[in-house]
Amino acid sequence: MTSYSAPLRDIRFVLHDMLDIESHYASIPAFAEVSADVADSVIEAAARFAENDLAPLNRIGDEEGCQFNDGVVTTPPGFKDAYAKFLELGFGALSAPVEYGGQGLPPSLGIVVGEMNGTANWSWGMYPGLSNGAIETIKAHGTEAQKQAYLPPMTTGRWTGTMCLTEAHAGSDLGLIRTKAEPRPDGAYAITGSKVFISAGEHDLAENIVHIVLARLPDAPKGTKGISLFVVPKYLAGADGGVGERNAVHCVGIEHKMGIRASATCSMNFEGATGYLIGPPNRGLQSMFTFMNAARVGTAVQGVCTAEGAFQGALHYARDRLAMRSLSGPKAPEEEADPIIVHPAVRSMLLTQKAFAEGGRVLVYWLATQIDIAEAAGTPDVRKQADDLMSLLTPIAKAFLTEMGCEAAKHGVQIYGGHGFIREWGMEQVVRDARISTLYEGTTEIQALDLLGRKVLQSQGELLKAFTKIIHKFCQANAEDPAMAEFVEPLAALNKAWGDISISIGMKAIMNRDEIGAAAVDYLYYSGYVTLAYIWAWTARTGLQKLQTAEGDAAFYQAKIQTAQFYYRRVLPRAQAHIEIIKGGREVIQQMDEAAFAF
Secondary structure: OOOOOOOOOHHHHHHHOOOOHHHHHHHHHHHHOOHHHHHHHHHHHHHHHHHHHHHHHHHHHHHHHHEOOOEEEEEEOOHHHHHHHHHOHHHHHHHHHHHHHHOOOOOHHHHHHHHHHHHHHHHHHHEEEEEEEHHHHHHHOOOOOHHHHHHHHHHOOOOOEEEEEOOOOOOOOOOOOEEEEOOOOOOEEEEEEEEEEOOOOOOOOOOOEEEEEEEOOOOEEEEEHHEEEEEEEOEEOOOOOOOOEEOEEEEEEEOOOOOOOOOEEEEEEEEEEEEEOOOOOOHHHHHHHHOOOHHHHHHHHHHHHHHHHHHHHHHHHHHHOOOOOOOOOOOOOOOOOOHHHHHHHHOOOOOHHHHHHHHHHHHHHHHHHHHHHHHHHOHHHHHHHHHHHHHHHHHHHHHHHHHHHHHHHHHHHHHHHHHHHHHOOOHHHEEEEEEEEHHOOOOOHHHHHHHHHHHHOOOOOOHHHHHHHHHHHHHHHOOOOOHHHHHHHHHHHHHHHHHHHHHHHHHHHHHOHHHHHHHHHHHHHHHHHHHHHHHHHHHHHHHHHHHHHOOOOHHHHHHHHHHEEEHHHHHOOOOHHHHHHHHHHOOHHOOOHHHHHHH
């Protein structure tokens, strides 16, 4: 059975050695008093909670799942107690505003805590994690009365929140939703309709659940321009700050899923439920997208969690499992066979997992610092620059890291061999839990269209140029360092090719817009491999600098450089294959008549 140990050494390396988190916080007035010691104390407490309270519940959560009985959802044994301890430790209010009962710590610290929770027990982590979007929506667009009614109990975790967007017939095409909002004389609205795939839509962890719901007003135009946003609580807010009467919103069933079985994925009926408009009428999607970058970074974390969890389990097994002799001679002559970690095929899979877990961690944490800046930096220009960078990199991080997480999970099963296919070892759960990550918050294919169509081409390349300029400056700054040549030279070439292929797709799309759809997924993969190449070059430079100054654990820094070398030589070449696929164009995809698909 797999277990979890929080990778504190690596987390500190990323936060302190690479991101210089103390200086970062000092540059943002709202977080200026958050020292490195404060950050470390939060991280250490979160590590203990993840290892001791959440990880032991991971398998029982998968085996028991959530139970549904006549509208009531019961979480697996131990989940409720763990949630109570989570609140007692203050993690629920970690990054929330002080005026609503939060601790006011940076969002980036919340991301770090979320990673540890998610690796230890992703299903459990869904419950508090999903409240963040609802909180941010009310904070950004709610009236003062709505903020006072909902934010204090949601901030402390007494109430949780959901986002109710999807309907069975609509999926990701939100322009097709049919849920109605009829105005009432008292200024509220009657919300009627059904929503599906609502994570944590019903559960027994908190006393109330506040749903953020997309619905249409009677005079709303068709499509996405006619969607409004409403807050619809399970229990109406009481005058004393507690819960009032039961609202007409009910869970009518939970999904029976291949993974994250302890996270309740609900079908919800709104039967004339009382709701309150948030933000302007018919501007619901615009209001919702104010927090989507942060939400998608939160989903990208699952890719890191999956890769880390699979790596830890596979590494432990590969060190202990004896099978065959090394082709270059016995490595454990005192044993009847060598540990499988000596075999190149196994080592390659382990290093691939390590490269995705540790490289993904840097990317996610770096993006989390951009959330800090976008939310709280001192000047609008600085906030916009961070938001623009996130706009480009968020679909890459969400889609690429979750896809690579799935690959890492597959390698984990492969390293275990037949045992990986058996439930008692825990690795097959990692595969099942990981698979949803490429689907929710927009599938990989939708993220790819967002990246290429909206972020790159629609901005006429400006968002891309801002990031490729960062890479270009990095390459220039390290061009004269012979120790960095093996990273800088290929990175510079790939960076230039990124701009070239973007222009090429844009030119083809002038003649036929389907060229965007044909190229988008491979464009996203290419973008992901190059982005992680920058991350690993940055990591290698940091390791080299630490070795030069003889600071800290030399073996740790040497391993960073060696992992970067592995990524560049054994993983990064995949990027060129995606360029060749993009060049194949749309015609070979679309030339076949639909009737020819029949069998």
